[in-house]
Amino acid sequence: MVAMGLGLLGGLIASLAGVGGGVVFVPALALVLGLSQVSAEATSLLAIVPVAIFATWQQRGSGEVHIRAALIIGLGALIPAITGAFAAHYIPEFALRAVFATLMILIAIRVWMSARTA
Numbered sequence: 001m002v003a004m005g006l007g008l009l010g011g012l013i014a015s016l017a018g019v020g021g022g023v024v025f026v027p028a029l030a031l032v033l034g035l036s037q038v039s040a041e042a043t044s045l046l047a048i049v050p051v052a053i054f055a056t057w058q059q060r061g062s063g064e065v066h067i068r069a070a071l072i073i074g075l076g077a078l079i080p081a082i083t084g085a086f087a088a089h090y091i092p093e094f095a096l097r098a099v100f101a102t103l104m105i106l107i108a109i110r111v112w113m114s115a116r117t118a
Contacts, residue, residue, distance in 0.1 A: 010025050
């Protein structure tokens with residue numbers, strides 16, 4: 001039930017903020033459910049699959065889905081994603097969390113700065 005609540009709240013926050021679910025789900029899975037960083041990241045990736053499929057299906061009629069760009073990005077990310085998932089098992093937990101936290105801080109700064117100029 002806690003995981004379902006996290007999904008509902010995370011989905012709402014992610015959709016309102018216009019961010020990927022992982023930004024919300026990974027910290028929630030690690031901090032609330034007590035998953036390791038690697039497990040939280042892997043679980044978040046799997047959880048987003050049905051959401052991505054459904055959202056893409058809903059957006060296809062509006063012409064907002066750019067299939068070619070998505071395929072190029074997806075194919076380009078495939079090898080690095082596999083490599084990163086493999087490497088994550090050999091990187092200390094604190095380092096993974098530090099990298100994730102740093103990335104979130106950098107994204108927050110970027111969003112804040114662009115919101116100020118909008």
